[in-house]
Amino acid sequence: MSTFIIVMQLIINGNLRNFDHPIPTVYALVTLLSLEGRRLAIEKNGAIVPRSLFTETPLNSGDKLEIVGAVGGG
């Protein structure tokens, strides 16, 4: 039996997600979610994080993230 100790909580696209390890940066999150290389835009707590700043933008427990992409639409 393994115990899941919540180390970090993030609200990603409106859903609360618990992590048992720290996710230091936006880039680390993108990698964790297997989204690297995909064309997307990210907002952290309501402010856009430019792609060039993913690696240096820190994440803290409780941060709200929006991760969006382009989809078919009229």
Added chain:
Amino acid sequence: MAPLVAVKQDFITLMNTLNIAGKAYNSRLLVGTGKYKDFAQTRAAIDASGAEIITVAIRRTNIGQNTGEPSLLDFLPPEKFTYLPNTAGCYSADDAIRTLRLARELLDGHKLVKLEVLGDPTTLYPNMIETLKAAEVLVKDGFDVMVYCSDDPIIAKQLEEIGCCAIMPLASLIGSGMGILNPWNLQIIIDNAKVPVLVDAGVGTASDAAIAMELGCDGVLMNTAIATARNPILMASAMKKAIEAGRDAYLAGRMPKKLYSASPSSPTNGLIA
């Protein structure tokens, strides 16, 4: 000296390009990318339509699902098409502004956008108060704003004065396929505008698109009419022809309407009896 034929062709080309925010487009048909069966059909229909500008929506990415799956961008490379990110589904100026700022980041600083702020989920009728607010902020923020609007000539003029690069009144409600319901308002908007006027929403079939162009519209934006036709690819081709035919008819200048003419097309002399 350039041969006369070439000069004439250049003139025709110039007359026929759609110029939006400093860029010339050969196609006056703009299409949406929603409601298709799959991405392959989306691409095939867009190719058949000849459209160069395609609208896309900005939505939350599916997290942890189908990460390896192809995306819309794989089928419609942004290098080949001019993306027009829209704010469909936004009901406030703030949401629309936020969406388009994300779109600009997503598309590497891309400035050309379609603003639409809806007012009612049943009719999808635009909320022009919120649209005006959003247009003002977006233009100041450096966006080239193509704006979806009601067919009110005064609002259309105000949007132009704010600095929108194209005015896009509805022909009828989004997704209704009801066609051009108020050609006279569209005519007033076209007559008053110094920026391109495009019909956006309501076109149901090819004749609707032709009528819009015959009125003097600079272009037509549509999605549902193509995507939900029984054969979307054939309808895309029909729309392309209708846009071209309507534009040519507008440039050619139609004959005046009269109840009867007493002027037959064949000579009245030389009759055998």
